[in-house]
Amino acid sequence: MNLLWLQSAGCGGCTMSLLCAEDPNALELFEDAGIDILWHPAISEATGAEARGVLESVLAGETPLDVLCVEGSIVTGPRGTGRFHMLSGTGRSMLEWCRQLAPLAEDVVAVGTCAAFGGITAAGNNPAGAIGLQFEGAHLGGALPESFRSRSGRPVINVAGCPTHPDWVTETLLLLAGGNFGDDALDSFNRPRFYTDHLVHHACPKNEYYEYKASARHLSELGCMMEHLGCIGTQAVGDCNIRPWNGGGSCTRGGYPCIACTSPEFENPRTTFTETPKVAGIPVGLPSDMPKAWFMALASLSKAATPERIDRNAKSDRIEVPPKPKRERT
């Protein structure tokens, strides 16, 4: 399987994250799986005319293309021309390149939330007119139309995340390379379900605090960050706390909230990223699949039942009170 990787309007962080892949590292993983990198802007030898030659050869149909990976949003500005991002040396916009190359690929993979939905590049007033490959925010239809299908018959595969976990990218590519990408492998936003069937909440180390609604008031405190600090890990898809980042981390393990970076339009939160929007003191955006009245009833019960250990630790930046062993030392 060969692979062409383009960096469109993004930060390059999904490539940097991919290079954090371990056991094996990204280069060995590709080599072992027979994934041949036609060209990647960060790591391939070919530059300038040589690189243009690779692109032209794919465009002319001389080099059949298996997977087109696009990292970064597609910018449409100014005024729909895409000239805010010309692919250097080619005199053509990245918008145009993506539209021309995508139909030639067996599969198209949008790497990261920018490529999938527009992402951070579309934040605020979206000065560059950033959209995703096949979505504009949560709306189907981006640089490529709603009806787009690659040669395999699949829509753009959206490996969303800001950045993407290295394994999300490598496992998507390994599944494609082995012909094991199932018909039901994508969720409603065309993200691979192997990581979006989980919530960031799953295996979050703050789960016990969540159970009692023992909340952190300030960043660095150990308590649950849902009530005050903007954490939406109970609604955000991703196996971030099941499959650790960089050895053993995750956002919530790092002491800051999940901002649902795998989701379309996460870049424009209702208030600020690190503060929970509330109506009459009650957080909006409670877990999506639980009746609100039940949640409130359970929350007030569990708050009342919070053990002192959990209450104190929640408001501290380290464990002040250890768990009491069930059996006392004799």
Place this chain on the structure above:
Amino acid sequence: MTEVLVGPFNRVEGDLEVRLEVSDGQVTSAYANSPLFRGFEAMLKGADPRDALTLTPRICGICSISQSAAAAHALAAASGASMTPQGALAAAILHGVENLADHVTHFYLFFMPDFARKEYKGRDWHDAMVDRFTATMGSSQKAALDARARLFHVTGILGGKWPHTLAMQPAGVTRAPTAAEKVRIKATFRAFRRFLENHLFGAPIEEFLACRAASDLDVWTTGDAGLFFQAGRSLGLAKMGQGPGRFLSFGAYPLADGRVTASGVWRDGVVAPVDPSEIVEHVAHSWMQGTRAHPFDGSTKPDEEMAEPGYSWCKAPRLSGETVEVGAFARQVVDAQPLAVALADEGGVRARIAGRLIEVARTQLWLEHWVDALDPGARFMGEFEVPESGRGVGLVEAARGSLGHWVVIDGGRIANYQIVAPTTWNFSPRDDAGQPGALEAALVGAPVGNDETSPLSVQHIVRSFDPCMVCTVH
């Protein structure tokens, strides 16, 4: 005169197009175009100031923590907050890990593969280069990737993940490490030292830091560094790609008792204090509206017509009207590191790579020292509140050089946010007076062969700066 257009210019972070005018086998004029505009400064306008801590790291996937640090310090300055001493130390560890990893990524993945090119077949170092540095295949590249990924475990512990952590805040860091995590981090640093000594230097790092003269590099033969110096000698890389000879550093790693490296600007062998009020961004040759301004008064309004004489989305920052070079080498010169000072007049491709190697060795030592100084019983986060109004600047040193964020807050929202990134300095277009940027000047005189479409000398010079193009325009 012939014209050569090099693009897509890869193995740099982000998008770069370089236009060359060539006469008699030499570059006579160079024009650096940063062809991507995203508009982070415009996005930030009107936002809650705290959102800068989420948005600005995402300017760049390779200097993400540097952007965090600059934003955190700008907000701290605007609000009167400061990091607790241990919070600043943990922040320095996070930042040091990113800088160290970036230097290694640059050397192994971006810069060295050019020496494995077939054009150099027959040189006595070429077989070793092919074995170690063939792009995406080299044995040293793979070893470096493994070492880099393990080094980033430190950001997993202290920062949750890399890139794009939210751990760094104006008053400290969100994660207080435990005593067990402290020894775990130390173990990771020791393991990284083994990689540096077995692969990069082929000797104890202290031995490399004992080099004090340019001639010491001529006899440094061990490790991947030795292979570079050998190739560099045969290709004349010491005399290739001299920059403006003026070096800027804001001083790296603000700790409670001061910055770890000196701040200053080096001109003709003398280091003078930096006056940030002397920084002005010009726009005459940028696709930007407006006029030149200090970052506090700057604006970001793209010229949608992309009219001439503009040829890049990048603005042209100048210090007291002059171009300066920033980066690891500049930082080490300003800090009076003996080998860097010995190479200051040389100032070309070899000097930049040597500067980065010096900094790799020194950063490893700093990190080992800093982790020993972590106090798991201390406070890692202090108090911070968004001010109703105020202004502040955060000046830090990213892997690629001096990075500044200037924030103006009004009514509790961001009224203006301006960023001048390292490669904005190094790869700027011409300024209002027509003065070329640091790279543009460094490329003049580069040798170009008759049939070269992407001249190798130009590639060595460009990559010796380790440009980060996504930061450049932002």
